[in-house]
Amino acid sequence: MPMDVTAPIERRPLHNELAERLRHLIVEGDLAPGEKLSERDLCSRFGVSRTPLREALKVLSAEGLVRLTPHRGAAVANLTLEDLEEAFPIMGALEAVAGELACMHITAAEIAQLRTAHEKMVAAYEAGDLGGYFALNERIHETILKAARNPTLAQMQRGLAGRVRRARYMANMSASRWAQAVGEHEAILEALETRDGERLAMLLKTHLANKLVTVREALTADEDGSRND
Amino acid sequence: MPMDVTAPIERRPLHNELAERLRHLIVEGDLAPGEKLSERDLCSRFGVSRTPLREALKVLSAEGLVRLTPHRGAAVANLTLEDLEEAFPIMGALEAVAGELACMHITAAEIAQLRTAHEKMVAAYEAGDLGGYFALNERIHETILKAARNPTLAQMQRGLAGRVRRARYMANMSASRWAQAVGEHEAILEALETRDGERLAMLLKTHLANKLVTVREALTADEDGSRND
DNA sequence: CTTATGAATTTTGAATACAAAATACATTCT
DNA sequence: AGAATGTATTTTGTATTCAAAATTCATAAG
Secondary structure, three states, X not given: OOOOOOOOOOOOXXXXXXXXXXXXXXXXXXXXXXXXXXXXXXXXXXOOOHHHHHHHHHHHHHHOOEEEEOOOEEEEOOOOXXXXXXXXXXXXXXXXXXXXXHHHHOOHHHHHHHHHHHXXXXXXXXXXXXXXXHHHHHHHHHHHHHHOOOHHHHHHHHHHHHHHHOOHXXXXXXXXXXXXXXXXXXXXXXXXXXXXXXXXXXXXXXHHHHHHHHHHHHHHHOHHHOOOO | OOOOOOOOOOOOOHHHHHHHHHHHHHHOOOOOOOOEEOHHHHXXXXXXXHHHHHHHHHHHHHHOOEEEEOOOXXXXXXXXXXXXXXXXXXXXXXXXXXXXXXXXXOOHHHHHHHHHHHHHHHHHHHOOOHHHHHHHHHHHHHHHHHHOOOHHHHHHHHXXXXXXXXXXXXXXXXXHHHHHHHHHHHHHHHHHHOOOHHHHHHXXXXXXXXXXXXXXXXXXHOHHHOOOO
């Protein structure tokens, strides 16, 4: 397949590339919460000098993924139960407005897309495929966010989601909670299809609140296992 | 008066200090939207080298106050009508949850404080003191935010408020709108005093939505005067 | 044996130096 | 005259260097 020679040449500053890579490493859990981020190590790892690396760390710090301590360096931000308790109500509120706005702007084609994704997700659920379920779940929420036609809102929501993404393994949904979540998603989709913004907002907010309950339970269950300070 | 020798010695990195100063300059409008931020100029102005300055600019860029263009430098982010249209619904949603949470956590003492501030604000309104009104208005919203006991939420709301603060001169409230705003505030306070979270959420959301309408009108009125691209 | 003390080492903070890209400007050609 | 091209200058991007602070580790005192 011939490459498109008219496509713009990809050129980005190092600090951008670095920020993105580090963000990915942190959000995906490849860098453990609390892990010290030695500038020297990261520099040799990425083959760059300290200047762009430090600039990237400042950005990630502003995003809440990295904690900088003066004269003591950078570390991957810890994800405490408190952080989750704070983040989820905010995410709930943001998803709620996103839902309202989406009802106003979403196209029929997008709704159809969502319905397809939803059915695939239900199939994943019935097959017990947790990974596939999570992936489709994210795609659905991402699509709603996009349909809200508010880039600022989307960016804030993604930033928050990135911060708490590392907790998704803690969740460890019970069978009953999983079933409940699927049910909630069905209702969410119906509200979208009828463009009932108010109802959708309520559903999304509740959905997030329930998610928090699950995470909280999973986290307080193995109290001793959560030694991350 | 003897100085407290046991007080911790104030020591902060330059990039922190720089970020804070620049943030203030931008938010308060001392640096005009769209204004180019030459590294050389800022360095000589603050008497620092480029390294910490650049780190500060990265942070402000992440906050949305500065726009960085590769190989083309930094500029104060422009505040378009679109930005406001995006920001206000988000602020409304955030204030709404803040209100709900505040109803759950606020103390009687804090409610009393709010009532006092509110009455002073009404007095400022009746005296036609727009500056005093704005200041007290901000303090009230700030207090509600604090009463929500959710630092993450407060930080996000402040970040958003900072971005749009520059628009507060555009608003140019009409007498009728001003009266309406005061009325809304009275209702907000009553909801807080009765700890009616749901009602408070609705009121705050409406309050913000109305504010947007005002700003939008002020902005579309002098269409030609808003040449800021 | 435990706890301080202090030097050596490592790591971060900031400034300078060097390289690459963009802008401004003069010159040439049509 | 106007557009285009090439060169000089300025500005940004990155690396390196220097300075200051924190950590480590060895040593000595209690």
